Amino acid sequence: MGESDKNQDEIKENPAGPEDKDQARDDDQYEKVCYICRRPESKAGTMISMPGGMNLCHDCMQKAFDTVTKSGMDLSKLPGMPYMNMNLNEMNLNQPGMEIPKKQKIRKKADKQPALSMKDIPAPHQIKARLDEYVVGQEKAKKVVSVAVYNHYKRAFLGGKPEEETVSGPDEEVTIEKSNILMIGPTGSGKTYLVKTLARLLDVPLAIADATSLTEAGYIGDDIESVVSKLLAAADNDVARAEKGIIFIDEIDKIAKKKQTNTRDVSGESVQQELLKLLEGSTVEVPVGSNQKNAMTPMATVNTDNILFICGGAFPDLEEIIKERLTKKSSMGFGAVLRDTFDKDPNLLSYVTNEDLRTFGMIPEFLGRLPMTVTLQGLDRDMMVRILREPKNAITKQYEKLLAMDEVRLVFEDDALDWIAGEAIKRGTGARALRAILEEFMLDIMYEIPKDSNIGSVVVTRPYLEKSGGPLIRMRG
Structure with a gap:
């Protein structure tokens, strides 16, 4: 048998050349990513490999076939839709504009994070000590946030399920509930910076959302569920971790009830009404890996019962409302309160009550779901x-x-x-x-x-x- 025959036999036994072997060995270190929803194989399950190096998860493949079946359309005939043609082997994918993008590579996670134990939970004084390194002053605010996060860690340690959150006593069972926080302070006093610093120091997923972009469902803007969608993204699309996370909603004063308006208040009182279900605890459907809801985007079910909500806002002109309430007393006699008594009081916001916030434009149901109110001092x-x-x-x-x-x-x-x-x-x-x-x-x-x-x-x-x-x-x- 000649040398050529030997080479032919080796090729039959090892059809893959050295470059293919290196490529196969390199691919073993990375996860396959769905071409449509961009989820890795660890999240979406086993992928369906298509010609040209394109991978599809079962959910996206099923949705694609359902769409074609229901509409009765042949999507391969439409211009700009080359990848929906089932005869990919007959196509020349090397034509300009017809190349299939290279698949995104995501390294496989080696090991899962170790389970949280009671010894790993930082005490409130430890959390506050870390905050003291970055945030000057605001002692009460740091203390309130430290205790709230400490208790939140405990709920996370207990598993977040109602039956696991009960502490058995002699004759009763006590259920641990969350206490959402409302932070009030003038602009530049450190509300957002405090929470951002907390996000860097802690291990729980934390998402920061802006209330100014939220609108009532059906109108242009972000839906209420987009707040939870950001938390899910911060938790690497892990629903279990997201359900023990923290959400900070900034500029909460911008959704106050509008005064003297004849139009529908789609970004004010309506947003407060829709936030009630999230603050109280409910199950919501949010898109995974996207802020847009459509037929091709996979959805995840998130329970907000154990998500800690921190709302912050500057509440401009709230000081005038507080001052007006405090000076309502008699302005005559020895016990009179002078109108300029509180003009130069730097801690005027510390006298705030729910009555003042209702006058500002916050509805009572919304305030009732934020039982802890902390005020930040203006900076001297x-x-x-x-x-x-x-x-x-x-x-x-x-x-x-x-x-x-x-x-x-x-x-x-x-x-x-x-x-x-x-x-x-x-x-x-x-x-x-x-x-x-x-x-x-x-x-x-x-x-x-x-x-x-x-x-x-x-x-x-x-x-x-x-x-x-x-x-x-x-x-x-």
């Missing part, structure tokens, strides 16, 4: 200076790190920080004003310093900020 000059200095990721430390990459040391004088804090108070936008001011004055420094490699340090002085002088620059050596 001293707190502004502390925000510039103390947090781990203070904005001054961010600039110091940026210049350290150019081997330049950046220093802020105490008088300069005090001037920046005073200027931020005048702008009235809270801690956000600090970054705006620093961005303005650091622009020239960040532009000029890299020009000269002999510069060793820069000191930001108060005269430079007052535009009566310049920064103090020291050369190397």
Whole structure:
């Protein structure tokens, strides 16, 4: 037998060449992803492999066949629909615009996360200590959030099922329920930043949604279920993890009941009404991997009984409502309350009641499902200076790190920080004003310093900020 015959026999025994073997070995390390719903094989189940390297899950394949069967249409005849043709082997997929995109590769997860144990649950003081590293002041708000999250961890540890949430006593069973939180504070006081910091520090899924885009079902905008859809995405489409997660709804004051309107209030009171079922606990159908509901998008059923909801808002003009209620007493006599008594009270929001919130435009049923109300203080000059200095990721430390990459040391004088804090108070936008001011004055420094490699340090002085002088620059050596 000649050499050619031997080669033919080897080819018959090993039809796959060395490149195919390497490709097959590489594919074993990755999951197949459905071409339509983009779910990996670990979520959607076994895939159906099509010619051209395209994979479809059973759900999407069934929906495609159902659509074709019900409509009686031959989708392969429609322009722009080459992949619905069942005779893919006869098509020339190398034509321009006809290529099938390469399949997305997702690495298979090695092992599941270990089950949560009682020893792993951080105590409230530990959660607050971590928050103290990033958030200045707001002691009561941090304490309330720490306790709420600690109790939420306990519910997660107990499994989240009603029968497992009962603590047997001598004659009764106690069911652990969640306590949703309403955070009220002026703009720039740290409501959203507090929750975002919490998201980085904790292991439970956390989603941050904006109430301004929510509308009543059937109108343009996001449905109420989109809030839960974001949490499901944060939990990697794991329904069990999402049902123990935390949802923060920001700008909750923007869905207050509109006053003196003759049109349908589809983004105000109606949204409050539809949020009731989520806050109380219900089962909702949400799309997986998308915010749009359609026939081709797989749906998941999520129970919100054990999802902790934190709602936050600035509630502008709420202070005027509180002040009006507090000064309703007699304005004559020795016990009279003067009208300007609360004008300069920095903690005026701490006197808030449900009556004030109802006057603002929140419906009683909505407030009843947010039993814990915590107010954040407005920032004064001293707190502004502390925000510039103390947090781990203070904005001054961010600039110091940026210049350290150019081997330049950046220093802020105490008088300069005090001037920046005073200027931020005048702008009235809270801690956000600090970054705006620093961005303005650091622009020239960040532009000029890299020009000269002999510069060793820069000191930001108060005269430079007052535009009566310049920064103090020291050369190397």
